[in-house]
Amino acid sequence: MRNQKYRVLVVGMGKRGMHHATTFHANPRFEVAGICDIDAARLEAAKGKLGNPQTSSDAARLAAAIKPDVFCFCTLPNLRVPMIEAAVISGAKLVAFEKPVALTSNEAFTMKRLLEGAGVKTVVSHQHRYGAHYQKIKQIAAGGALGRIHTVYGTATGWMTHMLSHMIDYARWYAGEPEAQWAMAQAAGRSKFADNHPSPDYIEGVVQFVGGIRGYFEAGAGAPDQPEVAKWWGKNRVGVQGTEGFAEVLTNGGWRAVSRRDGYQSGEGVMNYEADMPPYIQDMADWLDGKSVHPCNFAAAYKGFEIMAALQRSAANGGQVALPLTTPEDEQALLKAAIADRTVLVSDEVNKKEYGL
Numbered sequence: 592m593r594n595q596k597y598r599v600l601v602v603g604m605g606k607r608g609m610h611h612a613t614t615f616h617a618n619p620r621f622e623v624a625g626i627c628d629i630d631a632a633r634l635e636a637a638k639g640k641l642g643n644p645q646t647s648s649d650a651a652r653l654a655a656a657i658k659p660d661v662f663c664f665c666t667l668p669n670l671r672v673p674m675i676e677a678a679v680i681s682g683a684k685l686v687a688f689e690k691p692v693a694l695t696s697n698e699a700f701t702m703k704r705l706l707e708g709a710g711v712k713t714v715v716s717h718q719h720r721y722g723a724h725y726q727k728i729k730q731i732a733a734g735g736a737l738g739r740i741h742t743v744y745g746t747a748t749g750w751m752t753h754m755l756s757h758m759i760d761y762a763r764w765y766a767g768e769p770e771a772q773w774a775m776a777q778a779a780g781r782s783k784f785a786d787n788h789p790s791p792d793y794i795e796g797v798v799q800f801v802g803g804i805r806g807y808f809e810a811g812a813g814a815p816d817q818p819e820v821a822k823w824w825g826k827n828r829v830g831v832q833g834t835e836g837f838a839e840v841l842t843n844g845g846w847r848a849v850s851r852r853d854g855y856q857s858g859e860g861v862m863n864y865e866a867d868m869p870p871y872i873q874d875m876a877d878w879l880d881g882k883s884v885h886p887c888n889f890a891a892a893y894k895g896f897e898i899m900a901a902l903q904r905s906a907a908n909g910g911q912v913a914l915p916l917t918t919p920e921d922e923q924a925l926l927k928a929a930i931a932d933r934t935v936l937v938s939d940e941v942n943k944k945e946y947g948l
């Protein structure tokens with residue numbers, strides 16, 4: 592029903608949970624009906640900013656009580672399947688959650704089965720897509736100025752579980768979301784296995800997409816610095832190349848493109864949660880209204896997840912990994928068993944601090 596107010600439960604009142612909850616609260620199409628965190632102080636601090644919704648430390652119980660239209664969870668990557676189960680049981684119409692989709696394909700296969708079984712709309716937060724500088728590159732690539740697209744790439748100095756999912760999502764988007772056929776990768780360094788975004792310190796690999804499109808991806812200590820960008824987490828470069836030109840975006844360093852048709856072009860832009868979250872949330876109302884599918888839908892994110900999992904399997908076991916994946920695995924365990932206990936080599940001094948070197 593148009594102009595219906597959708598009731599939302601937000602689980603996890605940390606950095607991203609608050610971004611989501613405050614943006615839902617500010618949008619007249621949503622009402623924050625419940626918030627949940629295991630940290631009572633965070634819950635108490637958040638409540639007053641969100642119209643005093645119901646609170647609980649138990650997401651499943653709160654969801655069963657308030658029966659939200661939207662079940663949104665922004666917990667750390669170790670918690671996925673129990674939240675999807677709680678969302679599905681509560682009868683939510685839309686589930687929204689944070690990247691990465693999952694830590695392993697064991698979890699992701701289960702999540703996909705639960706979500707598709709329930710027929711629930713699902714959105715994964717690759718919200719950089721809303722940045723004006725990111726959108727400019729999409730517009731240039733989709734507008735034909737680059738000719739036949741043959742290459743996409745994404746590099747990030749941040750580690751895999753934080754950043755690789757973003758890189759793959761935006762590169763696939765620029766290429767027109769082609770299916771991937773296989774992936775092959777290497778990885779190094781064990782220090783970030785102990786992090787709450789557990790990862791090898793560095794992973795890099797290639798992806799074969801249909802249509803002869805090549806993808807190159809890197810995340811971690813060995814990925815190149817982007818000296819033009821001051822903010823370390825913004826040193827990410829996503830690009831697309833074709834027969835008639837090239838275009839790329841830096842997360843915190845604007846965009847540039849050169850093509851036979853339009854010559855050299857460039858512009859400013861930095862990733863900005865305050866600018867990106869409102870349209871990202873509004874698109875959930877539009878999807879619930881039946882107007883348009885959310886650009887950050889689960890089906891697209893899952894394709895990126897499969898690529899990320901295939902890169903990890905290859906890094907652990909060697910060789911090419913065929914896509915789509917047909918059997919589940921524990922990629923975290925595979926990597927932990929395979930990666931040698933040798934200190935990662937950095938691409939630049941700027942990467943030493945974040946890797947404890």
Ligand SMILES: NC(=O)c1ccc[n+]([C@@H]2O[C@H](COP(=O)([O-])OP(=O)(O)OC[C@H]3O[C@@H](n4cnc5c(N)ncnc54)[C@H](O)[C@@H]3O)[C@@H](O)[C@H]2O)c1
Pocket residue numbers: 602603604605606607608627628629630633648650665666667668670689690691716717718752753788
């Ligand atoms: N899309 C982006 O741009 C972006 C940026 C940063 C982080 N993230 C992702 O967002 C997610 C959350 O990151 P964050 O930085 O907000 O983390 P955070 O640590 O700030 O917040 C997580 C919150 O979840 C709560 N929590 C943990 N277990 C819970 C449970 N069982 N029930 C209820 N609450 C529970 C914690 O107490 C904490 O308040 C991660 O998956 C991360 O990768 C995405």
